[in-house]
Every structure is written in C-alpha cells, then in structure tokens.
Amino acid sequence: MPADQAEQLHTDAATKRPGGRTARTAKAVLDATIAELGDVGYAALRIESVAERAGVNRATIYRRWGDKPSLVAAAFTARQVETSPPTDTGDLLEDLLSFLREVRRGFDSPWIAALIRETGPGTADNAGLREALDKIWPARFRLSREIFVRAVERGDLPAHADPDELVEAAAGPLYFRRLMLGRPLTDDFLRRTAALVIAGARHAGDERS
Amino acid sequence: MPADQAEQLHTDAATKRPGGRTARTAKAVLDATIAELGDVGYAALRIESVAERAGVNRATIYRRWGDKPSLVAAAFTARQVETSPPTDTGDLLEDLLSFLREVRRGFDSPWIAALIRETGPGTADNAGLREALDKIWPARFRLSREIFVRAVERGDLPAHADPDELVEAAAGPLYFRRLMLGRPLTDDFLRRTAALVIAGARHAGDERS
Numbered sequence: 022m023p024a025d026q027a028e029q030l031h032t033d034a035a036t037k038r039p040g041g042r043t044a045r046t047a048k049a050v051l052d053a054t055i056a057e058l059g060d061v062g063y064a065a066l067r068i069e070s071v072a073e074r075a076g077v078n079r080a081t082i083y084r085r086w087g088d089k090p091s092l093v094a095a096a097f098t099a100r101q102v103e104t105s106p107p108t109d110t111g112d113l114l115e116d117l118l119s120f121l122r123e124v125r126r127g128f129d130s131p132w133i134a135a136l137i138r139e140t141g142p143g144t145a146d147n148a149g150l151r152e153a154l155d156k157i158w159p160a161r162f163r164l165s166r167e168i169f170v171r172a173v174e175r176g177d178l179p180a181h182a183d184p185d186e187l188v189e190a191a192a193g194p195l196y197f198r199r200l201m202l203g204r205p206l207t208d209d210f211l212r213r214t215a216a217l218v219i220a221g222a223r224h225a226g227d228e229r230s
Numbered sequence: 231m232p233a234d235q236a237e238q239l240h241t242d243a244a245t246k247r248p249g250g251r252t253a254r255t256a257k258a259v260l261d262a263t264i265a266e267l268g269d270v271g272y273a274a275l276r277i278e279s280v281a282e283r284a285g286v287n288r289a290t291i292y293r294r295w296g297d298k299p300s301l302v303a304a305a306f307t308a309r310q311v312e313t314s315p316p317t318d319t320g321d322l323l324e325d326l327l328s329f330l331r332e333v334r335r336g337f338d339s340p341w342i343a344a345l346i347r348e349t350g351p352g353t354a355d356n357a358g359l360r361e362a363l364d365k366i367w368p369a370r371f372r373l374s375r376e377i378f379v380r381a382v383e384r385g386d387l388p389a390h391a392d393p394d395e396l397v398e399a400a401a402g403p404l405y406f407r408r409l410m411l412g413r414p415l416t417d418d419f420l421r422r423t424a425a426l427v428i429a430g431a432r433h434a435g436d437e438r439s
Contacts, residue, residue: 137410154412158410158411158412159411162411183422186403186419186422186423186426189403189406189407189411190399190402190403190423190426190427192406193399193402193403193404193405193406193407194395194398194399194402194403195402196402196405196406196409196410197398197401197402197405197406198398198402200405201346201367201405202367202368202371202398203363203367210395213392213395213434214395214399216430216434216435217395217399217427217430217431217434218399218426218430219430219434220429220430220432220433220434220435220436221425221426221427221428221429221430221431221433221434222426222430223429223433224429224430224432224433225422225425225426225428225429225430226425226429227429
C-alpha cells in the first residue's frame with residue numbers, strides 16, 4: 022500500500038500522542054476491528070471503516086498493523102489474552118461444566134462469533150488470516166486441557182486419558198449443535214455431554230470393542 | 231421478480247423439452263447450483279451464472295424454482311436424498327466407524343462443503359436459506375441415529391441411551407477438529423472418538439458424578 026504509506030508521512034504529526042493514549046488508541050482500534058468483523062465479516066471489512074469507528078486516522082492503523090490480516094490477527098490475539106484459565110473446583114464434572122458454560126457464552130460474544138465466522142472453509146483462500154487463526158484456536162483450548170490434566174493427577178481419570186482429545190470431545194458437540202443444527206444449548210445438554218465424556222474417558226479401553 | 235416472469239413468457243417455447251430431458255435439465259441446474267455455491271458462496275451466487283453453467287435459460291430456473299433460496303434449498307435437498315443409510319454390520323463400533331468415515335468424506339465433497347459454508351452465523355440473516363438448512367441437517371442425521379437405535383435393541387447400549395445425542399457426541403468432535411482447529415481427521419482419531427462415545431454411552435449414569 023504505497024499510497025497509504027505516502028499519506029502516512031503527512032499525517033504522522035496529527036496522530037502522534039503521548040504514552041497512555043497510544044495504548045487507548047490501540048484498544049479502540051482493536052475493539053473497532055472486532056465490531057466491524059461482527060457487522061460485515063472479514064471479506065468486506067475496510068480499514069477505513071475501522072478507523073472511522075475508532076475515531077483515528079487510517080494512517081495510524083496502517084503504520085502500526087500493516088495490513089488487514091495483521092490487524093485482524095492482532096484484534097483476535099488481544100481478546101485471546103483476556104481469556105481466563107478454567108475454574109478449579111477440585112471436581113472434574115464441575116470444572117468441565119464450567120468450561121462448557123464458557124463455550125456457550127462465547128457463542129454470544131462478538132469476538133468469538135467473528136472468529137467462528139472467519140474460521141472454516143470460507144477463509145481457506147486467505148493465507149494470512151488462516152495462519153493467525155491456526156494459532157488462536159489451539160491457544161484458546163490449551164488453557165482448557167488443564168481440567169483433564171488435573172483430573173489425571175488426582176487419579177480421577179486413567180493415566181492414558183488424552184486431555185486435548187477430551188477438550189474436543191466435550192466442546193465439539195456444542196459447536197455442532199449450535200452451528201450445524203442451530204439448536205439451543207440447554208444446561209441439561211451441557212450436563213449430559215459432560216457426563217458422557219467423563220464416563221467415556223474413564224472406560225474407553227477397558228471395554229469389549 | 232416480475233421482470234423475469236415477463237421474460238419467461240417469451241422463452242417458454244425455447245425451453246420446453248420432452249419428459250426425460252426435464253429431469254436431466256433439473257439435475258444439470260441443481261449440480262450447477264452446488265458447483266457455484268462451492269466457488270462463490272451463497273451471498274455472491276447469481277442465478278445467471280447457474281444458468282450459464284447448466285447450459286439452460288435463466289427463465290427456466292425462475293419458472294421452476296422461483297428464487298435463490300428455493301433453488302439452493304432444492305439443490306441441497308436433492309443431494310440429501312442421495313445419502314445412503316448407514317452400514318449395518320451388527321457391530322456398534324464398526325457401524326459407528328463407518329458413519330464417522332462418511333462424515334470425514336463429506337468434508338471433501340463439494341455439496342457438504344457448500345452446506346457447511348452456508349450454515350452458522352454467516353447466514354443467520356437469510357431466513358429463506360436458514361429455514362431450508364434447518365430441515366436438511368436434521369434429516370441428514372436422522373439416518374445415522376439408527377446405528378444407536380439398533381445397538382439399544384441388541385442390548386449393546388443401555389435403554390436410556392439417546393441416539394440423537396450420541397450422533398452429536400460422535401460427529402461433533404470431527405467438525406470441531408476439522409473446521410475450528412483445521413487439523414486432519416486420522417483413522418486413529420476416528421477410532422478413539424468412536425470408542426470414547428461408546429464407552430460413555432454404556433457408563434454415563436452408572437457413575438459417581
């Protein structure tokens with residue numbers, strides 16, 4: 022974007038701000054990016070609209086984030102950092118239910134909705150975004166696997182239980198029901214899913230197959 | 231679309247065909263619809279392009295299917311009908327593995343890829359398509375639930391096992407891993423998923439919770 026880089030030289034003076042404001046500007050831009058993603062999706066997202074929404078100069082965005090994939094990746098990553106580790110109640114079922122309720126809440130949060138919308142077959146042709154998403158999903162679920170790691174340590178699950186697969190086994194049905202079937206995620210469904218995964222983790226392997 | 235309805239009066243003579251050709255024309259149009267969906271997605275799909283691809287007059291499409299949501303719903307429904315019932319080997323694990331392998335194959339077939347692409351948050355604003363998809367997904371999985379119905383009848387699963395939930399528990403992790411994590415679906419992963427779901431279905435409920 023040489024045109025924008027040229028423009029940026031003219032606007033540097035106007036956008037320079039003292040320390041605290043830089044962080045606030047960054048937050049405003051990343052929040053606006055998530056909001057725009059939710060409204061129009063990645064393909065239609067324009068840096069111009071993000072700039073307007075955040076109340077900053079377009080050149081400020083280009084200077085700091087470079088291009089659209091990098092800006093979107095930065096916005097997702099910033100939200101990622103805000104994700105809290107899973108609850109540790111000492112009880113596997115309660116911990117897992119707490120995780121599944123957080124997954125359920127995620128479907129109603131703009132940034133997760135935007136993330137889901139841009140993940141999958143639709144973005145396969147966008148290498149930059151693809152690469153960013155490839156880092157974000159695993160990071161998001163690395164935190165959650167601790168639920169199962171702790172359960173194995175307590176002797177609550179057999180040692181051969183695979184924490185990553187159990188995260189997928191527990192979260193997968195929620196994504197499937199919500200996104201593919203368009204059905205609501207009731208608390209009863211969450212409980213039954215958690216109970217099935219825990220029973221499966223305890224007994225898979227000790228079965229006639 | 232009154233303009234098209236007017237046009238259609240002029241082209242009726244040109245598009246009228248004997249019996250067998252009508253079915254072939256319908257197939258050509260529905261195949262072209264799936265192909266276009268795969269190439270450009272629902273939002274950008276144009277009846278004009280479908281008509282060109284199928285080698286038929288645009289008016290033929292409007293006359294028979296009415297509008298874009300109806301055409302797309304018809305295309306999906308036609309493929310739906312072609313879906314075969316699940317294998318009946320008499321063995322739950324083998325039946326379930328066979329189903330999961332079909333799910334895996336689906337990700338590589340254009341019509342399922344198109345269906346997935348149009349399902350989810352992106353199409354929430356398109357009531358006509360939404361309604362069609364709401365019928366197609368449940369129909370697709372109604373066939374698969376028979377695997378678990380038969381297992382309950384054979385006494386291979388407890389009577390309280392819920393066939394619909396077990397379909398979601400088994401298929402969900404595949405969708406999650408493939409679409410959200412972008413990871414490959416190995417045969418080993420399918421086996422472990424099937425074993426976990428079967429063990430869970432046998433033991434959920436007879437557990438300390």
